[in-house]
Amino acid sequence: MLTACHECDLLQHLPRLSGRGSLKCRRCGALLYKHRENSLEITLALSLAAMILFVLANAFPFLSFQLQGQLRETTLITGILELYREGLPGLSLLVFLTTIAVPFLQIAGMLYILLPLKFGKKAPEMMRVFRGIRSLQPWSMMEVFMIGILVSLVKLMKMAKIIPGIAIFAFLMLIFVQAAAASALDPHIVWEKWEKKL
Numbered sequence: 001m002l003t004a005c006h007e008c009d010l011l012q013h014l015p016r017l018s019g020r021g022s023l024k025c026r027r028c029g030a031l032l033y034k035h036r037e038n039s040l041e042i043t044l045a046l047s048l049a050a051m052i053l054f055v056l057a058n059a060f061p062f063l064s065f066q067l068q069g070q071l072r073e074t075t076l077i078t079g080i081l082e083l084y085r086e087g088l089p090g091l092s093l094l095v096f097l098t099t100i101a102v103p104f105l106q107i108a109g110m111l112y113i114l115l116p117l118k119f120g121k122k123a124p125e126m127m128r129v130f131r132g133i134r135s136l137q138p139w140s141m142m143e144v145f146m147i148g149i150l151v152s153l154v155k156l157m158k159m160a161k162i163i164p165g166i167a168i169f170a171f172l173m174l175i176f177v178q179a180a181a182a183s184a185l186d187p188h189i190v191w192e193k194w195e196k197k198l
């Protein structure tokens with residue numbers, strides 16, 4: 001396997017690693033490859049968990065406000081529609097893309113690739129989907145959204161009684177599960193299986 005060091009660009013032949021261990025650059029010592037145990041299974045399990053959390057985060061109330069005896073429930077999508085109605089179509093589109101559309105495409109894409117791989121099959125256009133998922137990465141901003149929510153909650157708490165819903169907890173867990181899935185994935189497994197033409 002010919003690989004370029006991402007730090008110093010030295011091209012080098014990497015030996016095939018069987019089992020544990022890591023490979024470092026011959027010239028600068030940068031970590032080039034680290035074997036992750038059961039990467040495929042762990043990433044698949046985390047992606048399935050992420051999909052369940054995603055559904056919960058979108059199906060259940062996000063926050064409820066009690067103001068002057070009136071109870072108002074909001075979900076992720078009603079919040080986005082509210083922004084649109086307030087005359088902020090650009091912002092509502094951005095929030096929709098970064099907190100719903102992109103995370104969904106990423107989770108669905110991972111399942112699309114990993115489920116067949118687990119059973120020794122290749123999904124059609126697998127590499128295109130894989131590249132797509134990786135290029136979407138900068139557009140997933142659930143954690144930025146969460147920080148925004150927490151900041152406004154602190155301000156709102158003075159004015160109204162706020163009841164957190166199931167969705168806000170699911171959303172919070174989704175952030176961590178997604179991060180864990182991304183770090184559990186060993187992209188070499190996908191590339192290797194692709195090259196083997198299963």
Ligand SMILES: [Zn+2]
Pocket residue numbers: 005006007008009010025026027028029030
């Ligand atoms: Zn190097």
